[in-house]
Amino acid sequence: MSTDLSHAKLTALLATTFAALPEHRRGQNCVYTLADAAWAAFTVFFTQARSFLARRRDARRSNGRANATTLWGAHQTPSDPQTRNLLDPLASERFYAPFAIILQRLKAGGYWQAYQAFANNL
Structure with missing residues:
Protein backbone atom coordinates (compact mmCIF):
# COMPACT_ATOMS: atom_id res chain seq x y z
CA MET A 1 0.00 0.00 0.00
CA SER A 2 1.32 3.38 -0.98
CA THR A 3 1.73 5.95 1.76
CA ASP A 4 1.96 8.87 -0.66
CA LEU A 5 -0.19 11.73 0.63
CA SER A 6 1.10 14.38 -1.76
CA HIS A 7 -1.27 16.99 -3.12
CA ALA A 8 -0.87 15.56 -6.62
CA PHE A 18 -15.41 12.46 -9.51
CA ALA A 19 -14.88 11.59 -13.19
CA ALA A 20 -16.55 8.20 -12.64
CA LEU A 21 -19.79 9.63 -11.24
CA PRO A 22 -22.72 8.21 -13.22
CA GLU A 23 -24.69 10.66 -15.30
CA HIS A 24 -28.31 10.79 -14.16
CA ARG A 25 -29.54 13.83 -16.06
CA ARG A 26 -31.86 13.63 -19.05
CA GLY A 27 -31.92 16.02 -21.94
CA GLN A 28 -29.27 18.36 -23.19
CA ASN A 29 -29.20 21.02 -20.48
CA CYS A 30 -25.87 19.85 -19.04
CA VAL A 31 -23.85 23.03 -18.59
CA TYR A 32 -21.86 21.68 -15.63
CA PHE A 45 -15.71 21.26 3.19
CA PHE A 46 -12.03 21.84 2.46
CA THR A 47 -12.22 25.61 2.92
CA GLN A 48 -14.82 25.46 5.72
CA ALA A 49 -16.88 28.01 3.80
CA ARG A 50 -20.68 28.12 3.79
CA SER A 51 -20.84 28.92 0.12
CA PHE A 52 -18.28 27.85 -2.41
CA LEU A 53 -19.22 30.60 -4.85
CA ALA A 54 -19.01 33.29 -2.17
CA ARG A 55 -15.61 31.98 -1.08
CA ARG A 56 -14.44 31.85 -4.68
CA ARG A 57 -15.65 35.40 -5.35
CA ASP A 58 -13.82 36.66 -2.24
CA ALA A 59 -10.62 34.86 -3.26
CA ARG A 60 -10.77 36.39 -6.73
CA ARG A 61 -11.21 39.85 -5.21
CA SER A 62 -8.33 39.49 -2.78
CA ASN A 63 -5.71 37.78 -4.96
CA GLY A 64 -7.11 37.66 -8.48
CA ARG A 65 -7.60 33.91 -8.67
CA ALA A 66 -9.73 31.18 -7.15
CA ASN A 67 -8.54 28.22 -5.10
CA ALA A 68 -10.63 25.66 -6.97
CA THR A 69 -8.90 26.50 -10.20
CA THR A 70 -5.45 26.81 -8.65
CA LEU A 71 -5.59 23.78 -6.35
CA TRP A 72 -7.76 21.34 -8.27
CA GLY A 73 -8.18 22.59 -11.81
CA ALA A 74 -11.95 23.01 -11.52
CA ASP A 88 -28.25 14.73 -4.33
CA PRO A 89 -29.49 11.96 -6.67
CA LEU A 90 -26.15 10.12 -6.30
CA ALA A 91 -25.62 7.52 -3.58
CA SER A 92 -23.19 8.77 -0.94
CA GLU A 93 -21.27 5.49 -1.26
CA ARG A 94 -19.91 6.83 -4.55
CA PHE A 95 -17.66 9.12 -2.50
CA TYR A 96 -16.41 6.62 0.10
CA ALA A 97 -13.53 5.02 -1.82
CA PRO A 98 -11.04 7.90 -1.87
CA PHE A 99 -11.50 8.58 1.82
CA ALA A 100 -10.97 4.90 2.68
CA ILE A 101 -7.76 4.96 0.62
CA ILE A 102 -6.57 8.14 2.35
CA LEU A 103 -7.29 6.57 5.73
CA GLN A 104 -5.28 3.47 4.75
CA ARG A 105 -2.37 5.68 3.68
CA LEU A 106 -2.50 7.61 6.96
CA LYS A 107 -2.34 4.33 8.87
CA ALA A 108 0.38 2.82 6.65
CA GLY A 109 2.52 5.94 6.94
CA GLY A 110 2.29 6.02 10.72
CA TYR A 111 0.45 9.36 10.76
CA TRP A 112 -2.54 7.81 12.47
CA GLN A 113 -0.81 6.86 15.72
CA ALA A 114 -0.29 10.40 16.98
CA TYR A 115 -4.06 10.86 17.07
CA GLN A 116 -5.00 7.60 18.76
CA ALA A 117 -6.24 7.67 22.31
CA PHE A 118 -7.96 5.21 24.62
CA ALA A 119 -8.51 1.77 23.01
CA ASN A 120 -6.79 3.00 19.81
CA ASN A 121 -9.70 5.26 18.92
CA LEU A 122 -9.33 8.66 17.34
Whole structure:
Protein backbone atom coordinates (compact mmCIF):
# COMPACT_ATOMS: atom_id res chain seq x y z
CA MET A 1 0.00 0.00 0.00
CA SER A 2 1.32 3.38 -0.98
CA THR A 3 1.73 5.95 1.76
CA ASP A 4 1.96 8.87 -0.66
CA LEU A 5 -0.19 11.73 0.63
CA SER A 6 1.10 14.38 -1.76
CA HIS A 7 -1.27 16.99 -3.12
CA ALA A 8 -0.87 15.56 -6.62
CA LYS A 9 -1.76 12.01 -5.53
CA LEU A 10 -4.72 13.09 -3.42
CA THR A 11 -6.03 15.34 -6.19
CA ALA A 12 -5.68 12.52 -8.73
CA LEU A 13 -7.53 10.16 -6.40
CA LEU A 14 -10.44 12.57 -6.04
CA ALA A 15 -10.42 13.45 -9.75
CA THR A 16 -10.71 9.76 -10.67
CA THR A 17 -13.64 9.33 -8.30
CA PHE A 18 -15.41 12.46 -9.51
CA ALA A 19 -14.88 11.59 -13.19
CA ALA A 20 -16.55 8.20 -12.64
CA LEU A 21 -19.79 9.63 -11.24
CA PRO A 22 -22.72 8.21 -13.22
CA GLU A 23 -24.69 10.66 -15.30
CA HIS A 24 -28.31 10.79 -14.16
CA ARG A 25 -29.54 13.83 -16.06
CA ARG A 26 -31.86 13.63 -19.05
CA GLY A 27 -31.92 16.02 -21.94
CA GLN A 28 -29.27 18.36 -23.19
CA ASN A 29 -29.20 21.02 -20.48
CA CYS A 30 -25.87 19.85 -19.04
CA VAL A 31 -23.85 23.03 -18.59
CA TYR A 32 -21.86 21.68 -15.63
CA THR A 33 -20.18 18.32 -15.32
CA LEU A 34 -20.88 16.18 -12.29
CA ALA A 35 -17.14 16.33 -11.58
CA ASP A 36 -17.27 20.14 -11.37
CA ALA A 37 -20.22 19.87 -8.97
CA ALA A 38 -18.29 17.36 -6.86
CA TRP A 39 -15.25 19.67 -6.74
CA ALA A 40 -17.51 22.53 -5.68
CA ALA A 41 -18.95 20.43 -2.86
CA PHE A 42 -15.51 19.20 -1.78
CA THR A 43 -14.19 22.75 -1.70
CA VAL A 44 -16.96 23.84 0.69
CA PHE A 45 -15.71 21.26 3.19
CA PHE A 46 -12.03 21.84 2.46
CA THR A 47 -12.22 25.61 2.92
CA GLN A 48 -14.82 25.46 5.72
CA ALA A 49 -16.88 28.01 3.80
CA ARG A 50 -20.68 28.12 3.79
CA SER A 51 -20.84 28.92 0.12
CA PHE A 52 -18.28 27.85 -2.41
CA LEU A 53 -19.22 30.60 -4.85
CA ALA A 54 -19.01 33.29 -2.17
CA ARG A 55 -15.61 31.98 -1.08
CA ARG A 56 -14.44 31.85 -4.68
CA ARG A 57 -15.65 35.40 -5.35
CA ASP A 58 -13.82 36.66 -2.24
CA ALA A 59 -10.62 34.86 -3.26
CA ARG A 60 -10.77 36.39 -6.73
CA ARG A 61 -11.21 39.85 -5.21
CA SER A 62 -8.33 39.49 -2.78
CA ASN A 63 -5.71 37.78 -4.96
CA GLY A 64 -7.11 37.66 -8.48
CA ARG A 65 -7.60 33.91 -8.67
CA ALA A 66 -9.73 31.18 -7.15
CA ASN A 67 -8.54 28.22 -5.10
CA ALA A 68 -10.63 25.66 -6.97
CA THR A 69 -8.90 26.50 -10.20
CA THR A 70 -5.45 26.81 -8.65
CA LEU A 71 -5.59 23.78 -6.35
CA TRP A 72 -7.76 21.34 -8.27
CA GLY A 73 -8.18 22.59 -11.81
CA ALA A 74 -11.95 23.01 -11.52
CA HIS A 75 -13.45 24.29 -14.74
CA GLN A 76 -16.90 25.74 -14.20
CA THR A 77 -18.62 26.19 -10.87
CA PRO A 78 -22.32 25.55 -10.41
CA SER A 79 -24.23 27.58 -7.84
CA ASP A 80 -24.91 26.04 -4.44
CA PRO A 81 -28.48 24.96 -5.36
CA GLN A 82 -27.25 23.58 -8.70
CA THR A 83 -24.54 21.61 -6.91
CA ARG A 84 -27.13 20.07 -4.60
CA ASN A 85 -29.44 19.27 -7.53
CA LEU A 86 -26.60 17.57 -9.37
CA LEU A 87 -25.20 15.56 -6.47
CA ASP A 88 -28.25 14.73 -4.33
CA PRO A 89 -29.49 11.96 -6.67
CA LEU A 90 -26.15 10.12 -6.30
CA ALA A 91 -25.62 7.52 -3.58
CA SER A 92 -23.19 8.77 -0.94
CA GLU A 93 -21.27 5.49 -1.26
CA ARG A 94 -19.91 6.83 -4.55
CA PHE A 95 -17.66 9.12 -2.50
CA TYR A 96 -16.41 6.62 0.10
CA ALA A 97 -13.53 5.02 -1.82
CA PRO A 98 -11.04 7.90 -1.87
CA PHE A 99 -11.50 8.58 1.82
CA ALA A 100 -10.97 4.90 2.68
CA ILE A 101 -7.76 4.96 0.62
CA ILE A 102 -6.57 8.14 2.35
CA LEU A 103 -7.29 6.57 5.73
CA GLN A 104 -5.28 3.47 4.75
CA ARG A 105 -2.37 5.68 3.68
CA LEU A 106 -2.50 7.61 6.96
CA LYS A 107 -2.34 4.33 8.87
CA ALA A 108 0.38 2.82 6.65
CA GLY A 109 2.52 5.94 6.94
CA GLY A 110 2.29 6.02 10.72
CA TYR A 111 0.45 9.36 10.76
CA TRP A 112 -2.54 7.81 12.47
CA GLN A 113 -0.81 6.86 15.72
CA ALA A 114 -0.29 10.40 16.98
CA TYR A 115 -4.06 10.86 17.07
CA GLN A 116 -5.00 7.60 18.76
CA ALA A 117 -6.24 7.67 22.31
CA PHE A 118 -7.96 5.21 24.62
CA ALA A 119 -8.51 1.77 23.01
CA ASN A 120 -6.79 3.00 19.81
CA ASN A 121 -9.70 5.26 18.92
CA LEU A 122 -9.33 8.66 17.34
